[in-house]
Structures are given as structure tokens and as C-alpha cells.
Amino acid sequence: MRIGELASRAGVSVRALRYYEEQGLLESERTPGGQRDYPDTAVERVRFFQSMYAAGLSSRRIADMLSCFDNGTTNAQQRAMLAEERVRIDARIAELMGARGRLEELIVAASDRAG
Amino acid sequence: MRIGELASRAGVSVRALRYYEEQGLLESERTPGGQRDYPDTAVERVRFFQSMYAAGLSSRRIADMLSCFDNGTTNAQQRAMLAEERVRIDARIAELMGARGRLEELIVAASDRAG
DNA sequence: GTAAGACCTGACGCTAACGTCAGATGCAAG
DNA sequence: CTTGCATCTGACGTTAGCGTCAGGTCTTAC
Structure with missing residues (x-):
């Protein structure tokens, strides 16, 4: 194509x-x-x-x-890299979930205020 | 400080x-x-x-x-924005988990080959 | 009072994955 | 054959969150 x-x-x-x-x-x-x-x-x-x-x-x-x-x-180097990237992604997910939690707090606190 | x-x-x-x-x-x-x-x-x-x-x-x-x-x-606009960002973060997390899965497949496939 | 850091204000540099524009060519339709 | 859209090769533009350098000032310890 x-x-x-x-x-x-x-x-x-x-x-x-x-x-x-x-x-x-x-x-x-x-x-x-x-x-x-x-x-x-x-x-x-x-x-x-x-x-x-x-x-x-x-x-x-x-x-x-x-x-x-x-x-x-894969060769050894690639296996190491794949594992490393997986760790990096896991860390990113954790960061995002942390941020999500902070946002959630703001939303909850605000809805309390709003009644 | x-x-x-x-x-x-x-x-x-x-x-x-x-x-x-x-x-x-x-x-x-x-x-x-x-x-x-x-x-x-x-x-x-x-x-x-x-x-x-x-x-x-x-x-x-x-x-x-x-x-x-x-x-x-918050005002209405802010509440909408907070919710929108939460959706965006959830979508990002889903993307990352998708990518993680793809990586995992490569790792598993490669380890099969490697014995 | 002076030497050494920490701090100040610009202002240009950087990176990465494209967006976008220019000018030329390929290709299918009528 | 020409109209018109898809594609081609450069090559410069964009964005955002800083890094970094230059030249000058503030603070503090001695």
C-alpha cells in the first residue's frame, strides 16, 4: 500500500x-x-x-x-533493555497514579465545599 | 527560605x-x-x-x-477541568499498561527462545 | 573589607517528534 | 492531454520545561 x-x-x-x-x-x-x-x-x-x-x-x-x-x-543487552524499560514504565504508571490521587483529593474537597 | x-x-x-x-x-x-x-x-x-x-x-x-x-x-469550569484531566490521566495509564503488555510479550517470547 | 558562594536578570540553547510550506513529480480518470 | 489529488525531497518552524552562560549584586564568614 x-x-x-x-x-x-x-x-x-x-x-x-x-x-x-x-x-x-x-x-x-x-x-x-x-x-x-x-x-x-x-x-x-x-x-x-x-x-x-x-x-x-x-x-x-x-x-x-x-x-x-x-x-x-534477543541478546543479553536487549533483554536488559527490555527489563529496564519495563521498570521505567512501571515508575511512570506510579507517578500518574500519584497525580491522579492528588487530583482526586482536590475533586473530593471541592465537592464537599460545594455540598 | x-x-x-x-x-x-x-x-x-x-x-x-x-x-x-x-x-x-x-x-x-x-x-x-x-x-x-x-x-x-x-x-x-x-x-x-x-x-x-x-x-x-x-x-x-x-x-x-x-x-x-x-x-x-472550585467553580463549575474548574470542576469540569479537574474531571477532564482525570480522564486524560486514566487514558495515559491505559496507554502505558498497553505498552507494558507489548513489552512483556517481547520479553516472554524472547525468554522462550532463550530457553 | 574581602573572598567565596548564593542569588539576580536577561537571553540564547536544547530536544524530539513531528507540522508545515515550497516547488516538483507520479498517477488514475475522463 | 490535462485536471487534480497523492506523493516526493528538502528545510525551516513549533512546543515546553527547563539548562546554561554572561555579567553583576547580596550575604556571610573570617
């Missing part, structure tokens, strides 16, 4: 896809006219990127774990 | 405190010499900021809910 279709199917912008390619995350064939051509599997791949970005990983980090995503094998 | 002490007690940089003042989040008295002087309550206040920043709120958003933090009262 071409870039526009991939963008809409994966829920990202065309610009984002070109950026992923720049970062070495996403390859593509080219048509004789020079346009990018993606396989169907690219949709899932891009969604994986989005998920990792949403979790706060950098392009570099995602690139480092790509072989792991592609064929399910 | 002066700015350096507040910074170390709240766990942020001196620059950050001046930035919070710029954004209208943090007031201070001034000594005759022109240096900032903070009350003890500023420590907790700054920690609240950090928690909100960590949850992805902008300075503007935090400023908008400050009166709520200060005296526990």
Missing part, C-alpha cells in the same frame, strides 16, 4: 511515517515512480511504534529493540 | 523555581537585597507542581487549578 493508506490505517500522519523511516524504524519498497510501497504488516508495526512512543521510549530505544520485535530473539 | 534551599528540599532546580514564578505558579517575598524568600509551604506546593507536570499537565493547566489547590473551592 502507499503512504497515505498506511497513515490512515495506522492512525498517524504521513509526515510521521517518513520520520520513522529517517530514524531507521520503517523500511519501504519503492515503485518505479519513486513512491513508497508498504506491506500489510507495516500497519501493526507502526501501531507498535505508537505504543512505545506513548510509553515514553525514544526512536533510538525502539530501533534498538526492533530485531526483537521482528524475529522474537 | 531562599531559593537554593527550596530547590533542594523540593527536589527541583533553581531554574525550575524561577520558571514556575514566570508562569504565575509560585509567588515569593523579596528580601531588601532583592532575593526571593519562600514560606515553608512552598515545598509542598512545588511537589504538587512536579506531580502535575509528571502527569502531563501544562503550566497553564496547573495555573488554572491553583485557587482550587490553595483554598479547596
Whole structure:
């Protein structure tokens, strides 16, 4: 498929896809006219990127774990990195839950005042 | 206390405190010499900021809910905003847990391969 | 009174994941 | 063949929460 279709199917912008390619995350064939051509599997791949970005990983980090995503094998360094990122995500979740609690306090206190 | 002490007690940089003042989040008295002087309550206040920043709120958003933090009262707009931010945080937590799950899959798959 | 820090006000730098614009080309339809 | 939309390659713009440097002032210990 071409870039526009991939963008809409994966829920990202065309610009984002070109950026992923720049970062070495996403390859593509080219048509004789020079346009990018993606396989169907690219949709899932891009969604994986989005998920990792949403979790706060950098392009570099995602690139480092790509072989792991592609064929399910890892070296020691990758295993350490995966575990490290999991810890980081857990910490982020804890922060967010803390903030949620603070917000909740404000809401409860305010509703008490409001009756 | 002066700015350096507040910074170390709240766990942020001196620059950050001046930035919070710029954004209208943090007031201070001034000594005759022109240096900032903070009350003890500023420590907790700054920690609240950090928690909100960590949850992805902008300075503007935090400023908008400050009166709520200060005296526990809200107007309708603030109540709506607090609820909205809570929803946003919940969504972020869900994203993170999704990403965590994906990572977990990679880890499990890789450990299967590794034996 | 002076040396050493802490603090002051600008003001530019930084980062990362894109947004956006410009000017040119590819491609399917009528 | 041309109309018109999708796509192409640069390349500069954006955003937000600070980092950092420059040059000058305040405070405190000796």
C-alpha cells in the first residue's frame, strides 16, 4: 500500500511515517515512480511504534529493540533493555497514579465545599 | 527560605523555581537585597507542581487549578477541568499498561527462545 | 573589607517528534 | 492531454520545561 493508506490505517500522519523511516524504524519498497510501497504488516508495526512512543521510549530505544520485535530473539543487552524499560514504565504508571490521587483529593474537597 | 534551599528540599532546580514564578505558579517575598524568600509551604506546593507536570499537565493547566489547590473551592469550569484531566490521566495509564503488555510479550517470547 | 558562594536578570540553547510550506513529480480518470 | 489529488525531497518552524552562560549584586564568614 502507499503512504497515505498506511497513515490512515495506522492512525498517524504521513509526515510521521517518513520520520520513522529517517530514524531507521520503517523500511519501504519503492515503485518505479519513486513512491513508497508498504506491506500489510507495516500497519501493526507502526501501531507498535505508537505504543512505545506513548510509553515514553525514544526512536533510538525502539530501533534498538526492533530485531526483537521482528524475529522474537534477543541478546543479553536487549533483554536488559527490555527489563529496564519495563521498570521505567512501571515508575511512570506510579507517578500518574500519584497525580491522579492528588487530583482526586482536590475533586473530593471541592465537592464537599460545594455540598 | 531562599531559593537554593527550596530547590533542594523540593527536589527541583533553581531554574525550575524561577520558571514556575514566570508562569504565575509560585509567588515569593523579596528580601531588601532583592532575593526571593519562600514560606515553608512552598515545598509542598512545588511537589504538587512536579506531580502535575509528571502527569502531563501544562503550566497553564496547573495555573488554572491553583485557587482550587490553595483554598479547596472550585467553580463549575474548574470542576469540569479537574474531571477532564482525570480522564486524560486514566487514558495515559491505559496507554502505558498497553505498552507494558507489548513489552512483556517481547520479553516472554524472547525468554522462550532463550530457553 | 574581602573572598567565596548564593542569588539576580536577561537571553540564547536544547530536544524530539513531528507540522508545515515550497516547488516538483507520479498517477488514475475522463 | 490535462485536471487534480497523492506523493516526493528538502528545510525551516513549533512546543515546553527547563539548562546554561554572561555579567553583576547580596550575604556571610573570617
